[in-house]
Every structure is written in structure tokens, then in C-alpha cells.
Amino acid sequence: MRYDKNRSTISRQDNEQLALSKVFIVGSGGLGGYVLEMLARIGVGHISLADGDVFDDTNLNRQILSSEDVLGQKKVEVAKKRVRRINSDVVLNTYDDYITRENVVERLQGHDVVVDALDNIETRFLLQEACEELGIPLIHGAIAGWFGQVATIFPGDRTLDSIYQHQEKTGVETTLGNLSFPPALVASLQVAETIKVLLHRGETLRRKIMFLDLLTQDVHVFELDSSDA
């Protein structure tokens, strides 16, 4: 049985719940590829993915869906093939363009959780706004160099307002770049948060930020005030 190794931790009923769940991954780069891999393997039944990019050789250092033989191919097309090979029970709905102010609400509507796997801060605020309007939890993740951060944002929390005080368009990743290992780590934490939200289990990073510094192995979780708490 595919999910035998899940059983002690995630029950058959839990897996049935996951199979009915709908998760939207926004971005299919460093974070999005790993998030997709893990959500498909654990059995989230309906996944949507949006990314308008094609693979190029600068993706090979970190993006799990990239390989030399798919350079030039659309990221979402490669994602489709990967998911089909991992778990054919998963319905993957793809968009080979970007999330914009014009399409964000229509795209995200009907999903249970949205995963932020974006590479820019500006669009993250669009997600926060749309998720608030639609009442959908948003799992934030971001990376730069040796660093990463994760937060779980419920409608009304507006956590991004606290972690990007100046609504910057981009962060220190523009100078630091991105290495091979922070995407896998941050994506794992995002998937853990997603599964807990879907199954109403455990404690989440709601109104908190987990900040990871892998250069010094400093991991901190800080409480953040909510705008309406």
C-alpha cells in the first residue's frame, strides 16, 4: 500500500481527508518544486500550480524539477510529468503564467490552503490580500543565501505587514542568491504547516515567524502581533 508508512502518524481517515484537499502552490521554482513533490507523495488530492517560467541553467543549482534534459521546457509541464510519475491519483491543475492582481482571486478560489513559493515580495502581498478576501490560510516561505523564513498566515493576521515592513519588492536574495539546501528545508517546513492546517493537527506558526540561519545554525521562532488580534 502506497501510504503504509504514513499510518502510525497519519490515519487512513486523515489520508482520505488529504485526498479531498485542494492546495494551490504559487511558484514552481526552488520552493515550489519541493512543495509539489512532498504534497504529491503524501497524497494531497488536488494541487494547483502557477508559474510562467521555463527552466534555464541557472535553475539547476537548486530546483528539484530542473535537469539538463528539460532546459527550455515550461516549469509547469515538467511538474505535470513529475506528479504523474509519483502519484497518478493526484489531480494537478497548472497555469503557465503568473499570478496577477487581475487573476489572483479567481485562481485561488475554492482551495483549502495556498502555499507561497514566490520569488518576489510584491506578489506575496497580492496573495495575502486575496487569501484574506477568500478566507484561505496562506503558508509563507522565503529564502536567501544561508537564510530562510516560514510563517502561517490566517485571514486577518496580515503577518506579511510585520515581516516586510516597507513592502519591499525583493530582499537580500538579489545579492546573496540561493543555494541548493535552503529550498528543501523551507519547503519541508511549509509542507508540515500545510498538512497541519489541512488536518487541524498540532501547533502552527500562526502569528509567528520562524527564521533560520544555516550559517550559524540559529533557528528562532518569534511571536508577531496580528493586525486584528
Next chain:
Amino acid sequence: MKIKVRLFATLREHRGKEVLVDVEESATPLDVLLVLQIASGDVAILLINGRDGALDAPLVPGDVLSVFPPVGGG
């Protein structure tokens, strides 16, 4: 008064993980950043005593600031 500042990620470069900054009574985090030569625009997260704080909030002796740059890659 002395304010302890915990720096994170790139803000540690040439400054270290933790520094003590001497500022006037009722100084704000903006004053502390000025001493550390950190532009307020480079600060994405500012915590006072581990909680979300404002750049213009008056500080009291013993306050601990935590300061983070924006991390936005994916």
C-alpha cells in the same frame, strides 16, 4: 541608556550577532539603527523584546531589539 541589539542574517556582517548600543533616554529603534549605520529601509522585521515593534516606539533601558533584513527569494 544601553540597548541590546540582536542582528540577523546579512546585518551581522561587520557588526556581529549581538551589540550593545548607547543611546539617549527615550530613544527609538530608528536612533539605534542610526548608530549601527543600518538604513531603516533595510530592516524588514523589527522586534522589541521578541515582539513585533515599531521603528518610532520609545525604548526603555533593558529593551532588546532584534533586527532582520528582508528575505524574499523562492
